[in-house]
Amino acid sequence: MSKPSINFLSQDEIESIHDSSLKVLERTGVKVMSKQALDLLKKAGAKVDYVNEHVSIPKNLVEEALEMAPKTVKYAARNPKYDFVLDKKKTHFCATANPPLIIDGETGECRYSTAEDIVDCLVVADYLNHVDMVWPFGTDLNVPGPMLHILDMYTSLLHSGKHFEGDAVTTAEAKYQLEIAATIIGGKEELKKRPIISTVICTISPLMLDGGMTDASIEYARAGVPILINPMPAVGQLSPATMAGTMVVNTVEFLAGLVIQELANPGAPVAWKPSCGTVNFKTDRRKWSPESSLMSLGVGQLARRYDLPIQRGGLGSSSKLLDAQTGYQKAISLIPDLLLTPDISGGVATLGPGTCLEMMVIDNEIIDYALRYLEGLEVNDDTLALDVIDKVGPGGHFLGEKHTLQHFREGWMPEITDMETFEIWESRGSKSIAQIAKEKTREILATHKVEPIPQDIQNEVSKILKRAEAELL
């Protein structure tokens, strides 16, 4: 099969971004707000200023870290049939949701999510064939702050059998998350072999690594559970007003985080989750743009150069309605990204500022189209089909040919996309895609059952949660 692919930055341009990042790491340095991490860096030979929490990281530490970091990373799931490996061969999709808002795709109602909404989203995510992993779908604002990340994780693991990617902002949160995940999967060693969770560390652009998140991720590194380093600079706001400069800032923060993780535990599984953003210079808020897409692709090439797993880009949107804007934003955000096979792509279930259940079903369809597109096509004697062309000759048709019977099922068929005539569409109720998606979610929620976590394990986890509450609240 010949697959479509994309050319973008030249090797020289990629090297230039890499070299620039090394220069910044050494000359400008980064602020690392974690004593533990500063100690690791100092011990390894970096120049550390404890008072200002500032470190200058030399080139050799970066090269060693790039050498040590595993080139493929396993992502497991509570239901083992949803395990997968980040190995550059295939893109996996993440429902990256937008807590705490939830938007009804049919009515447009926007409100804070409830515990029930979160469960519904998890059940639908568990069902959909192109949702490979989940984030927290909502935020239950009744849950006290210090327990939120722990409960987000447990709720997701309870109601869906798929991999959970979350976050932890303190060492304590990380420890409890790891303990709960280990309890569910059968122990610490098993969790290392089959990590059913991973954690995202957001850096603070420009050039700062948050103390709590860095400490939390060191716990994950030591447990052998995957960490994603997520720099989020934005052109002209948290990084230079040029895309290449923004990509440099992103790379610098990633490499700094990578060095720390590999020093904490050589061979720690680390992936890059670059979010190079753009802002609306009127409101200072992040905005959807072609530039974000370009930077995503460019950083994707850099990740290839490092031979490391990457989560980037995906189905972005900013409309508050399930409308034409959402449609075009999602589709044109996704496909260019996928041409360079990111290991993970996100945005599933997001609708502008919120999460949307109906959107998840539609995203699943967009991905389905994209995956078929990416498969490409085959040129060989059979597909050139000279014999059957000659047989049918001028005029006639191919519908009854054996060759057609052998091949026609290879064509893409949509699950929910309407392509009928006006009359047929009208006779079926003149439904919008939002209505169709709503019906699909209702059907899924009525019929799909997620394999529960055994009660004895749930009891064990309850004990851990009580301990967590006693310590953290």
Add this chain to the structure above:
Amino acid sequence: MGIVGDKYERGDFFLPEMVIAATAMKQGLKVLSPLLKQGDIESAGIVVLGTAKGDIHDIGKSIVGTMLEGAGFMVTDLGVDAGPEKFVEAAKEQNADLIGISALLTTTMTGMEDVIKAVREAGLKARVMIGGASVTQEFADKIGADGYAPDAPSAVGKAKELVKN
């Protein structure tokens, strides 16, 4: 700054121009104020700003601070990870008209209510306004904040409104 504000409203100027202008204004005032008699410059109001406890994101708050200063407010910036006591103490010390709390994370926005409670309990005159990525008008109403603004430019307008009453 009035001209700059008009140009911003009309869509000729954007935040980079606003921030540079406000910064220049602030530097200019630093030079001028010792040369002017007391009472010649009337500040638009006294503001204490900070990012909520547990949160270390500050760019939104910093831009609000810069623009408030550009609009003639006197701003004390408490920085990040500021707890209720810090806000109350600074507001008392500065005799603040307005307290502004910022939070990016959903886990720290709940701490904003603690600040409001502490401010009311201390009997301070200061109004409290909030902002941040996860914050909404609905949330502001729920926790009893006096005001909310979705971005830095509108925060200045809201601040002026709150200080007037």
